[in-house]
Amino acid sequence: MPLNDSFLWAAACLLLLSLFHFALQRKLHDQRTVTLYAMMCCSLLITVCGLILTVSLRKQAASHPVAQAAALGAYLAQFSMPYLLLEITAFTCRHITSPLLRTARLLWCVGNLLILSNPWTGIISAPQADGLIHVSACYELFVGTIAFWYMVDCVYILYYSKEMRNRQANALIEAAAIMLVGLLLQNVLRLQLFTGFAASLAIIVLYFSMQSRFAYIDFATHIFNADYFNYWLWERLAKKKSTYIVAVYLTELERIRSVYGTDRELSELIAQKLWKITPKHWVFRVRTNKYALCTDNETDCRFLLKYLQQIFSDEFAVCGRSIRCPAVLTVVEHAEKGFENVDECLNYTASLLRQGSHQIDVQVIEDTPLRRADYAAEKQVEQYLPQALEQNLFEIRYQPIYSLKERRYVGVEALSRLQHPKLGWINPELFIRLAMRNGQIFQLMPMQLHRICRFLQTNPGIQQALQTVKMNLSPAELVRKGYCENLIAIIRSYNIPTEKFQFEITESTATEYTPELEQCIQTLRQAGISLCLDDFGSGYANLSSILRLPFSVIKMDRSLLQSVCDGGDAAIFYHSMVDTLHAMGYQIVSEGVETAEEATLLTEWQVDMIQGYYYAKPQTKEELLELLSLQNGKK
Structure with missing residues (x-):
């Protein structure tokens, strides 16, 4: 041939x-x-x-x-x-x-x-x-x-x-x-x-x-993956093609994995159902627990939303078990008109999903003009953060913590605050989340620690009056190599005893126990810095999570205080948790106390400390000095 x-x-x-x-x-x-x-x-x-x-x-x-x-x-x-x-x-x-x-x-x-x-x-x-x-x-x-x-x-x-x-x-x-x-x-x-x-x-x-x-296929679920979604959505937005996005957030998939170990099978079953109901098979798995279903018209979009509500209202039969999988659903209408690029669209969708509750089986978060306005404001905050960091525009507020036993303020929690020139005071949860997402948290927290240490150094009476100053640390900070050592060095550079500081770790961090986390905590403990578990009862941690880490203080989440004054199960549960944690050797701080009735109940239950607006709102440094001066004067 x-x-x-x-x-x-x-x-x-x-x-x-x-x-x-x-x-x-x-x-x-x-x-x-x-x-x-x-x-x-x-x-x-x-x-x-x-x-x-x-x-x-x-x-x-x-x-x-x-x-x-x-x-x-x-x-x-x-x-x-x-x-x-x-x-x-x-x-x-x-x-x-x-x-x-x-x-x-x-x-x-x-x-x-x-x-x-x-x-x-x-x-x-x-x-x-x-x-x-x-x-x-x-x-x-x-x-x-x-x-x-x-x-x-x-x-x-x-x-x-x-x-x-x-x-x-x-x-x-x-x-x-x-x-x-x-x-x-x-x-x-x-x-x-x-x-x-x-x-x-x-x-x-x-x-x-x-x-x-x-x-571009997700191997676990056999539907399209995140890379393909990013490209496909970019093309739709660039060509101004009508695009409706129905996003699905499986809020409890991590818990299902830890309890049942069937998250992979469940994800595959859910993906199959989503594939079947989507008219053009525009179905993507964008995260382990997030899916995106897309269509080009409102009729199909509303059909998908209605069908999804039915799917997640029922239990899933997986590996011989009936498992309920709560989900937050949201719809982004005409994505091609409201967003300049894929990142903006995805960030907005994620902001909608974050507004959902983990304790409701199926919840729909609607895409409204007000929410789009809120997102536009969030973008302004994100653009303002680099300037705020460069010019050191952040401030500190100190919320006093009251000891029911000693009947005085024994500590404070240092809270970051930021004022935008047009938007005014920014919700701390917002700018902290943005700083974490953009990697700016590693610059922000040391800068704030310097500010706190200068305040303590110039006011020796504060160090004598307060037992601890609490600061929050995010998961990313705890696992960053050399980060904890840097925080310790900052404290020591002001000749302040490291024992004065107590770092708060959230429940979600406590459940994600890793070698890096363990090493950081050992470094903090060796330096004399104690640990406080923050937001206990918000939905993540259990007692086994607490026992893993050397906490000395447990902060009861403010959500647990709801209905305690009415008696019944809420009061019984709160009281029993206080007794259990006391028996395990922990000090208890009740967070979010706002009424005299709540304070009276917590006193009867022998809670150690209270933090909330009933005793004191977050204070400027001048207000804190005046408050402590009045306290000393009463003595």
């Missing part, structure tokens, strides 16, 4: 196999997928036309209409390949309005018009009386143009490689290089029709590296 036939038959087999697998796998009709389909078809066209030309030339029948059509098809497909590769690259880099792409599209159209004129003008080649095809003087220009665009592809890919994942950039540069080498081998070394084989190799590289099921 001639050499040309060997390459072409091999190319045809490879391309047909790739097309077969690509056609069967789950995928969406995004621009990158459609373009890869077009490249596969062009490659197959080059191969089929090459086989027809080989047979025609062998029979010296190049003037036959079929042979001429095959030559024309091969020229069109070869000329289209570098443009299609450039289009895939531009969409991978998210350059939907790239000037280079617009220029390439115009030149591609002009070039195709010239190629289509070849049967009449012979601008590239023409059949001769000897039955063979003879190339014209412009053939070298045709080949050179294709080679030039492949080199443009390579430069474009290399220049914007940082905007892609490594595997994507590598696959694109390899595909461009293979096509360029194939073109050179065909025209310099006269390996005729070798570009068909090179095209098949390039397609295989692109398919397996970028568009195979391994690249």
Whole structure:
């Protein structure tokens, strides 16, 4: 068999196999997928036309209409390949309005018009009386143009490689290089029709590296993954296509994993149900416990929301168990109109889901103009944070902690505060969350610790009056290498006893016990800094979590105080927890005390300390000095 036939038959087999697998796998009709389909078809066209030309030339029948059509098809497909590769690259880099792409599209159209004129003008080649095809003087220009665009592809890919994942950039540069080498081998070394084989190799590289099921399918649930969602949503927003997002947040999946160990099976079952009910299968798993279902019209969106409420109202049968899986649902309508980019849309959706309760089976958070306004304000705060950090604009408020036994204030909790020039005082939970998300918390907390230490250093009476100063530490801070050592060094640099400080750790942190967390806590304990478990009873921790870590103080969450004054189960539970924790050797701080009735009950139950507005609101340093001065005066 001639050499040309060997390459072409091999190319045809490879391309047909790739097309077969690509056609069967789950995928969406995004621009990158459609373009890869077009490249596969062009490659197959080059191969089929090459086989027809080989047979025609062998029979010296190049003037036959079929042979001429095959030559024309091969020229069109070869000329289209570098443009299609450039289009895939531009969409991978998210350059939907790239000037280079617009220029390439115009030149591609002009070039195709010239190629289509070849049967009449012979601008590239023409059949001769000897039955063979003879190339014209412009053939070298045709080949050179294709080679030039492949080199443009390579430069474009290399220049914007940082905007892609490594595997994507590598696959694109390899595909461009293979096509360029194939073109050179065909025209310099006269390996005729070798570009068909090179095209098949390039397609295989692109398919397996970028568009195979391994690249965008979530292995645990077999639906589309977060990477694919980010790209697909970007394309929808960029093209201003109508997009409705129904987001699902499985609030208790982590608890189900720890209790039943069936979270993977449950996730797969839920994903199957979501896949079946979504009209166009626009279903994505964006996080371990979060899903996104998308549609392009309000009718389907409302149908999905109603059906989801039914699904999560019922129990799931998993591994012989009936498991209830609470969920928060939200809808983002016309995402293409309200958001400039994917990150804004996803952050807004996440902000809606955060408003849901962990204690309700199914809760729907509506997308309203007020919530969008709140999110716009959140963006302003996020943009203001770098300036606030650079100019040290944060402040400290000290909320006194009252000892029921000693009948005096024995400690304070240091609380960060920030005032925006337009929005006024910002909710601390908001700017702390934003600082944690953007990695700014590692700059904020040491800066605040310096401010607290300066206050204590310049007011020695405060150190004598107060037993402890409490500060909150986030999970990210506790596991950051060298961070705790830095905090200790700051305290010691002001010659303040480290024993004066007590770091508060939330329940969620206590449940995520890791070697890094253990090492940080040991470092703090060795320095004499005690630990307080914050928000106990808010829904995460249990007694086994407490026993793991060397806490000396337990803060009862304010939510537990609801209805305690009415007696009944709430009061019995609170009282029994106080007795249990006392028996285990812990001091108890009741948080959120706002009424005299609550304070009286807690006194009867022998709670150690109280923190709340009933005794004192968060104070400025001047107000705190005055409060402690009055306390000393009463003595």
